Amino acid sequence: MISTDFLYEEWNCQLRERCGKEATDKLQQARVAVAGLGGLGSNIAILLTRMGVGNLHLIDFDKVDYSNLQRQQYFVEQVGKYKVEALAETLRKINPYVNLKLSCVKVSAENLPELLAQDEIICEAFDKAEAKAMLVNGVLEHFPGKVIVAGNGIAGLGAGNLIQARRVSKSLYLCGDGVSTCEEVPLYAGRVALCAAQQAHLVQRIILGLEG
């Protein structure tokens, strides 16, 4: 059996070798929230964990369902579990030392200021357009110093290259094609994961100071 000290050192050593000490430290100290743990959020959280982001705040009120397994990062045996708990299990299998805060709640305009107070970067990964707008408005209104990276327009089988990242303003980034909606066409695993990867990649760039 591998000792925990050895594993902790080995994990960090691998990251330092790739990114250098300074970047590794920045990633480990970063505090990132993932709001919504569906196709976008579950993929984003796994990528951020592999990137070495040290503190993740997972937010979702829902339970894993069979209808999630076609594009969300859950397993058959997790059906019926709360998504925050199911995803936390998976993230700890990747990196047992990731610091996780689990919020099994529905985000509202009212609870948002307290819920997100400790997070530096927020990944918007909700399903409904109204919820996306509520979160983006709330973060920008209450927290001028925080950054929000939202997913917008991921449905259907349109070209993957249309899933793009852009900076709208100082604190707001958008990823997606901006138009395709799940009210008209289904969500597919690959295109959803493309957007999740764009969001996670942007978060890494922001943490490392590459976005200015």
Added chain:
Amino acid sequence: MKVNGEQIILSEKIPLSEFLQREGYFCDKIAVELNGEIIPRSRYASVFLTDADKLEIVSFVGGG
């Protein structure tokens, strides 16, 4: 006035809420930045647009 990067002519000062309605936006699915500042929904009716303004309107669509 510049709206999402495109120049449009605004002949008179109008409330933001009126502009959004005229252009067909759904207020519960958007975020609006005026000259780089987020405008809370509660202020859409009291904020006036002028021809010198730069407006960014983000429309959200479902899927996550």
